[in-house]
Amino acid sequence: MKGILGKKLGMTQLFDENGVVTPVTVVEAGPIVVTQIKTLENDGYNAIQVGYLERKEKHSNQPMRGHFEKAGIELKKHLREFLVKDPSQYEIGQEIKVDAFEENDIVDVVGTSKGKGTQGAIKRHNYGRGPESHGSKSHRVAGARSAGSYPARVFKGRKGSGKMGHDRVTVQNLQIVKIYEDKNLLLIKGAIPGPKGGLVTVKEARKASK
Secondary structure, three states, X not given: OOEEEEEEEEEEEEEXXXXXEEEEEEEEEOOEEEEEEEOHHHHOOOEEEEEEEEOOHHHOOHHHHHHHHHHOOOOEEEEEEEEOOOHHHOOOOOEEOHHHOXXXXXXXXXXXXXXXXXXXXXXXXXXXXXXXXXXXXXXXOOOOXXXXXXXXXXXXXXXXXXXXXXXXXXXXXXXXXXXXXHHOEEEEEOOOOOOOOOEEEEEEOOOOOO
16 A cells, blocks of 8 residues: 655646646645554554644644654654555655656545534535525525424424534545656645645555556
């Protein structure tokens, strides 16, 4: 499994020799450092733990500082795991950069969507509007949520207003259009979740056609 952590910088577009435009998202990916190696014998599965971005010591607790001291690595802000088939190919302290990927690779991108705060049922769940004529008091109200006589209550799980966004979102089967190894940049076709500066995980696509 190929994977890397990165920061979303924003969107732009590329033109080919025929003038065809391709919208791309620019991701500053890595470098990430292997902080722990997990094996089937010791942990029950094969994986590597990686760290991304430096973290100040005052922002880390004692168990976290001990974890990095044991590995002999500087404190990192973000930690993630990637499943691997053969963990013996990796070493603690090894750097993984964008050269792990190639142009035209198909990847999945995981991020946290933009938070919208508290929203109504129309925006949150695409409900239809009420009557727009004069006298109506329910232009953008969800409407009847339960029967009055029986059961005379709203069932749990009923869609309504509430907090919207700030969810873990995975966009699958995106193409890497361009790689700039000297700047640690990946240009990925299409949009990916999250705001500018948001943390994203780019990994080998699981459902891409051969």
